[in-house]
Amino acid sequence: MLLGRLFFALIFLMAGPNHFSSQTIAYAASQGVPLASIVVPFSGALAIVGGLSILLGYRARIGAWLIALFLVGVTPMMHKFWVVPDPMMHQLQMIMFMKNMAMLGGALLITQFGAGPWSLDSRRK
Numbered sequence: 788m789l790l791g792r793l794f795f796a797l798i799f800l801m802a803g804p805n806h807f808s809s810q811t812i813a814y815a816a817s818q819g820v821p822l823a824s825i826v827v828p829f830s831g832a833l834a835i836v837g838g839l840s841i842l843l844g845y846r847a848r849i850g851a852w853l854i855a856l857f858l859v860g861v862t863p864m865m866h867k868f869w870v871v872p873d874p875m876m877h878q879l880q881m882i883m884f885m886k887n888m889a890m891l892g893g894a895l896l897i898t899q900f901g902a903g904p905w906s907l908d909s910r911r912k
Contacts, residue, residue, distance in 0.1 A: 788903030792841050795893055799838030799854060806831025820864050833857040841897060844906020851897035858894065862887040 805811050806827050816823035833853045840850020866887065868880035902908045 844902030
């Protein structure tokens with residue numbers, strides 16, 4: 788469980804800080820994200836807090852809901868494969884969309900089953 792939480796959380800912990808960069812905010816705005824200068828850093832905060840929560844196993848169910856919220860907001864806005872005419876970019880965006888859907892499934896599992904052993908949550912019981 789600990790290794791699974793590490794691998795799951797790693798993508799959010801590595802990508803989250805990028806959501807505070809002007810390049811990421813500008814890219815999101817170019818993709819039609821409304822209020823990108825506010826929404827993108829907020830999504831980065833969700834990713835970081837949720838990722839840390841899951842990694843440490845501290846209130847991991849809440850952290851997983853934060854990740855689920857992040858993915859539900861980001862996935863359809865940033866990976867609109869259905870509107871991409873270039874076949875290679877269409878395929879890439881579809882892969883990214885489906886990757887996010889798989890991670891959403893993982894986050895939803897954590898919301899129901901928690902962090903498991905070797906977590907701060909298990910020490911509180």
